[in-house]
Amino acid sequence: MQRIAMLGSGFIGRFYADSLHGQRSKDKIVSIYARKEENAKKFAADYGCKQWTTDMEEAIANPDVDVVCIALPNNVHIDAVMLCCKHKKAVMTTKPLGRNGEEALKMLKAVEEAGIFNGYLEDLVYTPKFIKSFESVKNGALGRILWAKSRETHPGPHSDWFWNIELAGGGCILDLGCHCVEITRSFIGKDIKPIEVMCWADTQVKPIDAEDHAIGLVKYENGAIGQFEVSWTFRGGLDLRDEVMGTEGTIWINNFLRTGLEMFTTGKGADYVAEKAESNTGWLFPVGDEINDLGYNHMFADMFNSIENGTAPRETFYDGYIVNAVIDAAYKSAKTKLWEPVKLDVWRGKEGIGKASNLVEYDADNYLIKEEMTHYGARKVIIKNKKTGAISEKVLA
Numbered sequence: 001m002q003r004i005a006m007l008g009s010g011f012i013g014r015f016y017a018d019s020l021h022g023q024r025s026k027d028k029i030v031s032i033y034a035r036k037e038e039n040a041k042k043f044a045a046d047y048g049c050k051q052w053t054t055d056m057e058e059a060i061a062n063p064d065v066d067v068v069c070i071a072l073p074n075n076v077h078i079d080a081v082m083l084c085c086k087h088k089k090a091v092m093t094t095k096p097l098g099r100n101g102e103e104a105l106k107m108l109k110a111v112e113e114a115g116i117f118n119g120y121l122e123d124l125v126y127t128p129k130f131i132k133s134f135e136s137v138k139n140g141a142l143g144r145i146l147w148a149k150s151r152e153t154h155p156g157p158h159s160d161w162f163w164n165i166e167l168a169g170g171g172c173i174l175d176l177g178c179h180c181v182e183i184t185r186s187f188i189g190k191d192i193k194p195i196e197v198m199c200w201a202d203t204q205v206k207p208i209d210a211e212d213h214a215i216g217l218v219k220y221e222n223g224a225i226g227q228f229e230v231s232w233t234f235r236g237g238l239d240l241r242d243e244v245m246g247t248e249g250t251i252w253i254n255n256f257l258r259t260g261l262e263m264f265t266t267g268k269g270a271d272y273v274a275e276k277a278e279s280n281t282g283w284l285f286p287v288g289d290e291i292n293d294l295g296y297n298h299m300f301a302d303m304f305n306s307i308e309n310g311t312a313p314r315e316t317f318y319d320g321y322i323v324n325a326v327i328d329a330a331y332k333s334a335k336t337k338l339w340e341p342v343k344l345d346v347w348r349g350k351e352g353i354g355k356a357s358n359l360v361e362y363d364a365d366n367y368l369i370k371e372e373m374t375h376y377g378a379r380k381v382i383i384k385n386k387k388t389g390a391i392s393e394k395v396l397a
């Protein structure tokens with residue numbers, strides 16, 4: 001059983017609480033910190049927390065608290081993490097870890113020096129669809145991964161601070177791209193070094209200083225490409241889709257819209273549909289079990305099992321730091337319009353692996369370009385002569 005201090009009683013704090021207290025959970029939020037007394041009191045009443053406070057340190061230092069869950073605006077993550085280090089409390093932080101790589105690195109170093117458990121709450125690598133896909137990728141069902149794309153777009157966040165570039169640290173690249181970078185990096189291999197980023201970003205619709213739409217490419221040392229597509233101006237709800245392409249297969253994931261549950265209503269007796277749904281009439285795409293389908297349950301189970309077993313969870317502050325470093329390069333590239341290197345002061349994966357070979361052996365004299373079955377039932381191969389480079393085709397019996 002884990003006793004939790006929740007820092008932040010807003011949008012994600014409540015989603016986390018619904019997951020933590022859902023389905024007869026044995027884990028309990030014992031303390032809630034919020035800036036405003038009325039919000040702290042309301043959250044404490046809603047979730048049965050013993051303590052509410054408007055003093056962050058008081059919640060963290062509470063001797064009944066085993067683990068602290070940071071659900072605060074991006075600019076406040078670092079102060080909260082430092083207080084967890086001071087009081088030697090296990091800490092889990094929502095995404096993004098920092099507003100940039102520098103902040104993330106400070107947090108990574110601090111938790112490791114303090115020797116405390118650290119978990120990065122990247123829920124989208126814990127969705128049931130991701131977990132199933134990841135197992136298939138890990139077991140080789142897709143062969144060598146060549147490209148992984150992740151798209152998260154919606155009509156924009158719901159609190160003022162997100163739209164303030166100083167407080168948030170960026171726009172949709174940081175807010176949504178952090179999910180996409182970690183999803184694609186996981187499919188490509190977390191031990192494969194991200195080396196360069198090319199990014200287009202623009203402010204197309206909103207009157208803000210940050211970008212509200214962006215597309216980026218992340219190049220990995222083994223030649224694989226990660227791609228992110230993010231927007232705060234997308235209309236039609238929350239579009240969460242991933243695609244993975246390998247030498248032996250393909251995966252398409254749709255986490256939120258058109259997941260197989262479709263409903264029509266005239267709007268009489270209309271109800272909540274799903275996060276960021278823009279309408280509750282007409283044809284709708286509700287999500288079966290939003291908390292579970294977004295990965296929160298599997299994520300907290302991994303975090304708490306890891307705390308209890310003394311192991312590292314799937315996602316740690318180190319992962320959060322890598323994501324921030326990739327995003328820093330994306331912001332730079334969006335300005336310079338060049339491929340920008342990913343600056344990694346800490347890297348714990350493989351080093352110096354080259355791009356994989358594209359030469360597939362056919363026989364002693366030839367490489368295989370393609371093998372297929374024709375509509376008349378013959379096996380056809382297209383091959384390239386190793387010495388002459390000549391390309392030819394053969395129809396086999």
Ligand SMILES: NC(=O)c1ccc[n+]([C@@H]2O[C@H](COP(=O)([O-])OP(=O)(O)OC[C@H]3O[C@@H](n4cnc5c(N)ncnc54)[C@H](O)[C@@H]3O)[C@@H](O)[C@H]2O)c1
Pocket residue numbers: 007008009010011012013034035036039071072073074076094095096121122123159175
């Ligand atoms: N899927 C996800 O993982 C996901 C989804 C949404 C938000 N988030 C992250 O969660 C964090 C909070 O986002 P949110 O949507 O819950 O925001 P929110 O505005 O709904 O809630 C923020 C909470 O922090 C408190 N707060 C605000 N400013 C503060 C300050 N200066 N000092 C202390 N407390 C302050 C607020 O009172 C509120 O309780 C952000 O880092 C965001 O990126 C993650």
